[in-house]
Amino acid sequence: MEEERIILVAVATSDNDDTLQSLIELEELGQTAGAKTVGKVIQNREKIHPGTYIGKGKIEEVKSLIYSTHADTVVCDDELSPAQNHNLEEALDIKVIDRTVLILDIFAQRASTSEGKLQVELAQLRYRLSHLTGTRSGLSRLGGGIGTRGPGEQKLEMDRRIIKQRITQIRGELVQVKRTRELTRKKRQENHVPVIAITGYTNAGKSTLLNKLTGAGVLSEDKLFATLDPVTRKYEFENGGKVLFTDTVGFIRKLPHHLVQAFRGTLEEAKYADIILHVADCSNPDMDAQMHTVYDTLDRLGIGDKKIITAFNKIDLAEDGIILKDLRADKTVMISAKDGTGTEELLKVIEEVIMDRKRLVDRTFSYNEAAKINEIHNIGQIIEEDYRSDGIYIKAHVPKEYVYMFE
Ligand SMILES: Nc1nc2c(ncn2[C@@H]2O[C@H](COP(=O)(O)OP(=O)(O)OP(=O)(O)O)[C@@H](O)[C@H]2O)c(=O)[nH]1
Ligand SMILES: [Mg+2]
Incomplete structure (x- = not known):
């Protein structure tokens, strides 16, 4: 596919002073997703427009920018409500996505393990589901490109019923993964x-x-x-x-x-x-x-x-x-x-x-305390161990929460 040409749009509100930095980052995100930024627009507004994200005049400006740059897609720097997304697409007559979709898209392309893929797909589908609500046409205006790709380049599902089924299925699979992860974690803690x-x-x-x-x-x-x-x-x-x-x-x-x-x-x-x-x-x-x-x-x-x-x-x-x-x-x-x-x-x-989290154990254990010494081997680092006639001399570092066991 040809490089997607994107225009970035952000709103600088009075309580948000890092819009420019955020937009630079959005360009990097676009690049990572394989798109080329052909225009950037910042609107200064008291608040984000509840219906269309940017105001009417700015929409016209973006429109002519789309025309002159042959852009395929507009990317807004904040998460859009379903209505904002829909209205803006109607007004601009072009695909509109937001920062969230862009990030999800990158994650989808990058996920490599089965767990990663499942997690990304879950996030994408849940986002989709929440954005199908309330709009007449849902996301059906989207062609291809950013926002339509699931993990492994599979096309994201559009149908509400199937999305819900798939979400349930992924959740089930992730429970299994979580169990494995907890086991690994527990093992690590025991070590x-x-x-x-x-x-x-x-x-x-x-x-x-x-x-x-x-x-x-x-x-x-x-x-x-x-x-x-x-x-x-x-x-x-x-x-x-x-x-x-x-x-x-x-x-x-x-x-x-x-x-x-x-x-x-x-x-x-x-x-x-x-x-x-x-x-x-x-x-x-x-x-x-x-x-x-x-x-x-x-x-x-x-x-x-x-x-x-x-x-x-x-x-x-x-x-x-x-x-x-x-x-x-x-x-x-x-x-x-x-x-x-x-x-x-x-x-x-x-x-x-x-x-700093460890304490020094420095004493001689009697021969019938061998179990304790085993324990020190398990959880600490031995500095010195000497089998003597009067017992076993140990110098070791152990985690401070366990030091009482050896005192
Ligand atoms: N000059 C310089 N470049 C660095 C240094 N450390 C990392 N980089 C570069 O910074 C870039 C990002 O490095 P990564 O190690 O992938 O960064 P990361 O934090 O793992 O990034 P993500 O996994 O994408 O979140 C790479 O191009 C590195 O070569 C450094 O000390 N000096
Ligand atoms: Mg990294």
Whole structure:
């Protein structure tokens, strides 16, 4: 298919000052979805027009822009109501989609595991279902292209009854997947290996960092949402301590509600981690807003009061003398995941935070306490173990919540 030509439309309201940045991001999203941006329009309005998103005069302006640029599609930067979507399509006589549909479309193209595919399809179908309501013609005006493609290029279903059936079916399949995931998680917890969730804005360099630290060989690209499915890799410190790093889907502003629901399992990786490793792209002028979005999303997911280490990434590209602060973080480090600068320091900081959660056991156990020593082997790191005439001498680090068992 030929590249879809899109015009981006946004409304800057008085309580929203990052419209321009959001529009730049929308262009990147479009590019990731394989479309070419041929025009951008911002309307300043007190409020979004309830019926048509933008006002009458602006509609005329967009119309002539469509004419002069031969655009195929208009993409609005906020989620449209079914009525807004319908009215705007009528007025412009062209396919109109919103930011949500664009993001869902990218997810659909990117999903690779069966779980990822199911989650995306669920989000898409639920969005569709909610947008079939209330409009006379539903989404039938849409031709092909963005917004019509499900995972694996399959065409998205249009029929309400079939959509509902498929949703029920996907839900059933996802319950099974969830069970498996919970089992893996439980096993990990039993092993007492600390889990570090690499989180952050999309394109911040999370996968690059995972690769640098563990040689994971995960795809990293200068594209939004290169990673969808969680990948976990082990790392072993010199003292024998192990940790698991989990790389997962990135966040973005206005992350679609349907997507958050469908991807809850994936997004919640952070919730079950011991430490949040927040990767921020300090070469991006939009970093502060991005970090804000990340914390907002983490709060929405209920991460609680976990330790947060923020890695200011891409310092190789950052301005000299840049001042970097993160008040939510317990520790911050400057790194370049690409060339490895600062990654040693980062690992040291991670180790410190982990050690902070551990206590030293340093005593001699009698020979009939062998079960306890087994337990230490399971959940801690032995520094020294010596079988002596008066018993077994142990020096080891154990998680502080278990130290009472060995006192
Ligand atoms: N110059 C420079 N580029 C980097 C650095 N870290 C990552 N990149 C580049 O930034 C882009 C995004 O990196 P990824 O690792 O895919 O980012 P991500 O956070 O995993 O992104 P998503 O999975 O899409 O959310 C890639 O082109 C990387 O090569 C860095 O320290 N310096
Ligand atoms: Mg990634």
